[in-house]
Amino acid sequence: MARVLLFGRLSDVAGWRERSIDSPFLSALRITLAAEDAALGEALGGKGVQVALDQVIVRGDAPINPGTEVAFLPPMSGG
Amino acid sequence: MARVLLFGRLSDVAGWRERSIDSPFLSALRITLAAEDAALGEALGGKGVQVALDQVIVRGDAPINPGTEVAFLPPMSGG
């Protein structure tokens, strides 16, 4: 199981901030989330949305080990 | 009588900071001070030394009314 975290407007779109989801790859996780909630699926693929695995930004697909923290980060606004 | 004030290195040269001296003009006051202490006379005419009468910078000669504060200001160093 991976810990999936949503930040900023993404959690407003989804209606949740944190869930445990089982998925072997980031690409598969995106498909699972979009199948369940089309609006969230679109928001996750939106301009400037980045993904961090265990707090490290990754680009493209990546395997997700059990216990990994997967964070979807919309464009950062600064403080 | 005018209150004569010396600042910075000028008071080190003269050995005093404040004195009451009777003089009708700034030019006459300079002559009086230089006659009494040649080193001070030279220092007062040195580069960048300004004079303020009642806290207003003046250039050239000026009359000195009784009770006027005459300040000799060497180049200001900033804080």
Place this chain on the structure above:
Amino acid sequence: MIRLTFDPFDPGALLTEFAKGRSETGAVATFTGIARAEAGATVALELEAYPGFTEGEIGKIAAGAKARFGLDDCEIVHRIGRIAPGEPVVFVATAARHRRAAFEACDFLMDYLKSKAPFWKKEHGPDGARWVEPGDQDHADIARWDKETSR
């Protein structure tokens, strides 16, 4: 030192501690950002951070600024959560031997914090809430530091 806090803080108390016991630092610059009321248009500000990640990213920039400007030290404290108008949002302090370095590093860190730091900002107004993205002025401010190596 980099710290995120849900609680209000007093920038003066932070400066008192930061400036203490520095017999070779000649210069301490600080910046305090305060939430503006915008004449009632903003009821509150809400800032979300990603705990751990946000401090880590700010820490990288702070380390870069220490090296780039030759700082003795720097400190960043940032409010998160819900912030009322008039409350401090961010405090940055820099210490250096000379004032130019202290000023420039403080200015640089604020430009980064205001435009690129990992926060997500929501403004609560009388007609509801909206998520904020960095403005054009923030982009222009941060771009200054790419063009010049020092001023």
Place this chain on the structure above:
Amino acid sequence: MIRLTFDPFDPGALLTEFAKGRSETGAVATFTGIARAEAGATVALELEAYPGFTEGEIGKIAAGAKARFGLDDCEIVHRIGRIAPGEPVVFVATAARHRRAAFEACDFLMDYLKSKAPFWKKEHGPDGARWVEPGDQDHADIARWDKETSR
């Protein structure tokens, strides 16, 4: 507010008061200048002011800075008399709606205070005392503000 003081002061306490109750100010910048020990080369600093005249001249520059940078407020506190290494010498705080104005005004005021303000400075070292005049860096710093109207 412009104040000269023979007594040590805490820049943090000044910032606490200055930042209070500002719901439309967004930005407070401060600078604290601290006497450096210079690894023992400076035993103490001695600053002489011309009471009344010094505050008046600083006040004129502060009023100019308020207008030029559109400040909400500014405050300047300056130590005079004998100052030990590690003790604050000068504190400048500026308040504005936006951070660029607050930073630039603080920087501008410090350049003026360090190079042209009516003080006379003596450095007491292990081998005696000497009067100090503004250095080349101070002249270069103050000259920046004649060339530009804003950065």
